Amino acid sequence: MMSDPVTFFFEGEALSARNGQSLAAALTDAGQRVFRHTGKGSPRGVFCGMGVCQDCLVSVDGQPNQRACMTLARDGALVQRQVARPELESKADFDGKPAQPLAARELTPDVLVIGGGAGGLNAAAVAASAGASVLVLDERKVAGGQYFKQPAADAPLLDAQQSDGADLLAAAREAGAELLGGVEIWGAFAGPLLYAVAPDGTPLVLRPKQLIVATGAYERPCMVPGWTLPGVMTTGAAQTLWRSYRSLPGRRVAVCGSGPLNLQVALELARGGAEVRLVAESAPSPLKRPASAMALLLAGPKLALAGSGMLLGLRRAGVPVHYDTGLAAIAANTDGSLRATFRRNGREETTELDALCMNDGFEPQNEILRLLGADMHYDPAFGHLRCTRTDSLSTSVDGVYAVGDCCGLGGAPAAAAEGRIAGAAAAAACGFATHEDLWSSRQALAGARRFQKRLWALHDPAPRNLDTLPDDTLICRCEEVTLGQFRNGMADDADHIGTVKRVTRVGMGCCQGRYCGPVAARLVANATGRSLTDHSYFAPRVPIKPVSIGTLMATQEALDAKA
Amino acid sequence: MPKPELLIVGGGITGLCAAISAAQQGARVTLVDAAVNAGTTANAGSLHVQLQSRFMRLYPEQAPNVEASLPLYLRAVREWDALEATHGPFEMVRKGGLMLAEDAEQLAFLETKARREADKGLDVEILDRAALERIAPWLGPQIIGAELCRDEGKLNPLAANIRLQAVARSLGVSLVRDRITSLLIGSDVQLRGETDSYRADQVIIAAAWGAGDLVSGLGLALPSRAEPLHMNITEPAAAGIEHLIQHAERSITLKQLQSGQIVIGGGWPAQSRGNHAVPEVLATSMLGNVALAGRLVPGITGLRVIRTWAGMNTTIDGKTALGRLAGAERVIVAVPGDAGYTLGPLVGRLAAELAGDVPGDVDIAPFSLARFAA
Numbered sequence: 056m057m058s059d060p061v062t063f064f065f066e067g068e069a070l071s072a073r074n075g076q077s078l079a080a081a082l083t084d085a086g087q088r089v090f091r092h093t094g095k096g097s098p099r100g101v102f103c104g105m106g107v108c109q110d111c112l113v114s115v116d117g118q119p120n121q122r123a124c125m126t127l128a129r130d131g132a133l134v135q136r137q138v139a140r141p142e143l144e145s146k147a148d149f150d151g152k153p154a155q156p157l158a159a160r161e162l163t164p165d166v167l168v169i170g171g172g173a174g175g176l177n178a179a180a181v182a183a184s185a186g187a188s189v190l191v192l193d194e195r196k197v198a199g200g201q202y203f204k205q206p207a208a209d210a211p212l213l214d215a216q217q218s219d220g221a222d223l224l225a226a227a228r229e230a231g232a233e234l235l236g237g238v239e240i241w242g243a244f245a246g247p248l249l250y251a252v253a254p255d256g257t258p259l260v261l262r263p264k265q266l267i268v269a270t271g272a273y274e275r276p277c278m279v280p281g282w283t284l285p286g287v288m289t290t291g292a293a294q295t296l297w298r299s300y301r302s303l304p305g306r307r308v309a310v311c312g313s314g315p316l317n318l319q320v321a322l323e324l325a326r327g328g329a330e331v332r333l334v335a336e337s338a339p340s341p342l343k344r345p346a347s348a349m350a351l352l353l354a355g356p357k358l359a360l361a362g363s364g365m366l367l368g369l370r371r372a373g374v375p376v377h378y379d380t381g382l383a384a385i386a387a388n389t390d391g392s393l394r395a396t397f398r399r400n401g402r403e404e405t406t407e408l409d410a411l412c413m414n415d416g417f418e419p420q421n422e423i424l425r426l427l428g429a430d431m432h433y434d435p436a437f438g439h440l441r442c443t444r445t446d447s448l449s450t451s452v453d454g455v456y457a458v459g460d461c462c463g464l465g466g467a468p469a470a471a472a473e474g475r476i477a478g479a480a481a482a483a484a485c486g487f488a489t490h491e492d493l494w495s496s497r498q499a500l501a502g503a504r505r506f507q508k509r510l511w512a513l514h515d516p517a518p519r520n521l522d523t524l525p526d527d528t529l530i531c532r533c534e535e536v537t538l539g540q541f542r543n544g545m546a547d548d549a550d551h552i553g554t555v556k557r558v559t560r561v562g563m564g565c566c567q568g569r570y571c572g573p574v575a576a577r578l579v580a581n582a583t584g585r586s587l588t589d590h591s592y593f594a595p596r597v598p599i600k601p602v603s604i605g606t607l608m609a610t611q612e613a614l615d616a617k618a
Numbered sequence: 619m620p621k622p623e624l625l626i627v628g629g630g631i632t633g634l635c636a637a638i639s640a641a642q643q644g645a646r647v648t649l650v651d652a653a654v655n656a657g658t659t660a661n662a663g664s665l666h667v668q669l670q671s672r673f674m675r676l677y678p679e680q681a682p683n684v685e686a687s688l689p690l691y692l693r694a695v696r697e698w699d700a701l702e703a704t705h706g707p708f709e710m711v712r713k714g715g716l717m718l719a720e721d722a723e724q725l726a727f728l729e730t731k732a733r734r735e736a737d738k739g740l741d742v743e744i745l746d747r748a749a750l751e752r753i754a755p756w757l758g759p760q761i762i763g764a765e766l767c768r769d770e771g772k773l774n775p776l777a778a779n780i781r782l783q784a785v786a787r788s789l790g791v792s793l794v795r796d797r798i799t800s801l802l803i804g805s806d807v808q809l810r811g812e813t814d815s816y817r818a819d820q821v822i823i824a825a826a827w828g829a830g831d832l833v834s835g836l837g838l839a840l841p842s843r844a845e846p847l848h849m850n851i852t853e854p855a856a857a858g859i860e861h862l863i864q865h866a867e868r869s870i871t872l873k874q875l876q877s878g879q880i881v882i883g884g885g886w887p888a889q890s891r892g893n894h895a896v897p898e899v900l901a902t903s904m905l906g907n908v909a910l911a912g913r914l915v916p917g918i919t920g921l922r923v924i925r926t927w928a929g930m931n932t933t934i935d936g937k938t939a940l941g942r943l944a945g946a947e948r949v950i951v952a953v954p955g956d957a958g959y960t961l962g963p964l965v966g967r968l969a970a971e972l973a974g975d976v977p978g979d980v981d982i983a984p985f986s987l988a989r990f991a992a
Contacts, residue, residue, distance in 0.1 A: 094854060094878075118920075119920060120853075120920075139854070140854045140855055140856045140857075141855055141920070141921075142855070142856045142858070143856060143858035143859065143915075143917040242901055242904070244900075245898075547783070547784075548783075550653060550795055551653070557659060557779070558776075558780055560776075563925070564924070565853055565922075565924055567924060596899060596925055596926055596927060597899055597901075597904060597926055598904075598923055601922035601924045602923055603919070603920060603921065603922045603923075604908055604909075604911065604912040604918055604920070604922070604923060605912065607904070607905055607908040607909055607923065608908070608909045608912045608913070608919060610909075611905040611906060611908075611909035612909070
């Protein structure tokens with residue numbers, strides 16, 4: 056289905072990939088699951104599939120720190136497992152600063168949109184239609200976001216969800232928005248002033264008149280012993296492997312956690328040819344809660360029917376959905392396959408798997424908003440921060456709007472409506488009147504929010520209680536800090552997450568606390584009896600994602616040259 | 619709880635070491651810490667001895683005081699040696715510090731500086747490029763020479779702080795979280811905090827930049843200033859850099875911790891948001907500081923910076939403030955001044971010995987508070 060197969064080398068072995076496949080997908084197809092070992096020798100592979108966890112790092116043509124999930128498999132590429140602690144001397148030979156630093160691009164669009172998903176693309180389309188100059192930055196080479204997940208290269212569109220995304224991308228472009236893919240934003244400062252790096256290494260300095268943050272969310276894992284093993288990945292990572300690259304995460308698969316994405320992806324993987332052994336949903340069956348199910352149907356008949364269609368599809372595909380069922384532990388067999396233990400009504404059941412997909416809710420990607428000082432409040436129902444916004448989706452920071460799941464989970468339809476409202480407001484703030492039908496967008500937003508509320512009433516969006524987890528459960532993937540070490544670290548002085556961080560090193564690694572942070576914040580809040588606020592989390596700090604010293608040098612040199 | 623004989627305001631490295639020393643003398647000690655912008659918790663672990671070019675450039679009027687204090691710095695790193703031996707490991711490495719020169723003028727400056735430092739007893743030597751090549755082959759090709767100060771070193775302040783807190787606890791020191799806002803001297807010292815009030819026979823004020831405000835009502839104009847500074851840390855690399863790296867003219871410290879991570883700092887500013895809020899990291903400091911590091915040590919350019927942070931350094935007048943307060947002798951001030959983390963253990967111990975009337979091994983008369991009498 057895709058043309059031009061490419062050949063690359065992994066640890067010296069020739070492997071083939073389809074054109075446009077990510078390294079993570081091509082390696083998964085080849086049965087390679089271990090992409091690197093940590094400093095303590097633990098194997099790691101694909102986990103988040105979206106550039107967050109920093110666990111799938113490989114070196115490509117001598118350049119370290121390439122996230123396999125975000126890097127295309129190029130013909131002839133020499134790919135190696137990342138060394139945990141590379142030699143300094145050899146460091147000068149690869150990466151390094153370019154001999155002639157690439158000139159920095161200073162960009163001053165009327166409206167800068169960060170994130171090319173449902174919210175960002177709608178915002179861009181509306182603002183650009185109004186006449187504003189609009190730039191959309193996306194971390195992925197192909198925009199679309201987690202919901203619209205676009206296919207790689209020349210693969211055909213899979214279904215309506217992908218073709219809707221393609222239409223939205225086309226609409227944003229046609230309206231005149233400029234889309235830049237593969238852009239890593241590492242700095243956000245008052246102004247707003249943002250720093251980023253383009254895929255070719257060009258430093259970007261961004262001074263927009265108005266900023267729309269639409270950075271989405273990442274997935275909350277099921278933190279149990281073994282959750283860092285290769286083959287264990289987020290449901291979204293497995294979905295990207297399939298929807299964008301037509302790779303299956305493994306032959307025998309299970310999906311666990313809570314929420315509709317798990318059901319959807321289980322069905323997609325089953326239809327794609329995986330043997331999906333079960334879906335474990337921690338919430339009770341909707342059949343046990345007919346009133347809630349009926350409420351959902353009334354709030355959104357079309358989506359609710361689509362949901363029951365998924366359940367029906369799973370039944371037809373022979374995939375059992377176990378409700379009231381949670382993941383208890385994961386162990387690795389000697390051949391690298393997995394043994395997952397699920398717990399249901401106090402009974403444990405073990406399943407042999409090649410891949411285990413987990414999604415236990417979402418965490419907003421609110422780093423830019425927190426760095427800029429936007430007001431946040433804690434939502435106990437979803438267990439994460441929500442960004443405080445006005446009706447026109449502006450934050451407490453002048454000229455900064457926020458839309459979609461980065462403000463707290465709301466789903467793609469809500470993000471789309473929010474994007475249209477914020478796009479119109481941002482354009483208006485630059486002096487461009489819009490013909491956007493705001494009334495319709497507000498109606499759509501209200502409807503989408505109503506539906507989300509009912510939808511999650513059938514699932515289990517609040518974070519798990521960790522009290523019953525064993526001490527040897529890792530809570531910090533990067534620094535490999537266990538729950539037991541964290542509990543000990545809190546024993547003397549649990550006053551603030553920062554104090555426990557300094558004692559345990561939790562959150563000091565390359566994912567910058569994205570997985571342990573929410574858990575650590577809750578543990579400290581429980582220990583101190585304080586309610587959670589923005590201040591309960593790790594202090595927001597640059598860089599937003601790890602950034603090479605070479606990139607910072609090129610940025611500084613380009614700024615010097617300009618001055 | 620019986621009234622403590624000694625209450626220490628400030629739980630940073632100075633207060634902690636004062637508490638340990640006083641408890642070892644047998645005193646009942648309470649340590650009250652506000653946990654706000656403590657320099658110690660943001661410290662990056664340099665053990666400074668030689669004159670920092672940053673300090674001489676920014677505060678030239680204080681340079682004579684700093685130079686006069688050099689012997690104290692020497693004593694201070696030996697104090698760290700002793701602490702490491704007794705309570706470590708703090709991942710301490712004392713292989714020396716290199717202050718780099720990129721041109722003849724900088725090298726000449728280092729030569730003059732080295733002569734003056736040698737007069738004060740420091741173990742210093744000027745190295746040419748060939749000599750540098752043997753111990754630091756990873757330096758950029760433009761480095762023509764350096765001053766090596768063998769007394770300098772580095773440690774992991776996180777490890778040291780945790781260990782020393784545990785030691786203080788094991789000695790029965792009572793650790794309290796509160797911000798002391800005022801002192802009243804009577805037949806004892808009464809202290810008011812934000813959440814509680816306290817009494818003690820004697821008080822040591824080891825509150826760094828916060829010390830000046832606390833003693834301003836007691837007839838002392840202590841010019842303790844908070845200086846928000848910027849720091850960066852990279853992902854780990856294989857061990858390769860043993861020395862503490864500085865520059866003859868520009869602000870930088872660079873060192874590799876035992877974790878393999880490179881810490882880059884050295885006095886680039888952060889934006890103050892008031893003394894009681896965490897300072898804000900500045901883009902200009904991050905870019906300037908890291909770019910300078912990459913230029914001096916090209917071998918690190920492939921590494922990624924994973925975090926930056928800002929913390930409060932404290933400056934006074936280039937010299938430690940240590941002594942009893944005239945007219946309020948129950949109060950002892952112990953503020954190391956610049957390079958507070960290096961000087962903290964020694965200054966803390968000397969303050970505790972002063973409180974306990976134990977004859978010390980260092981003449982503290984030069985650090986007397988008399989120079990700040992209002």
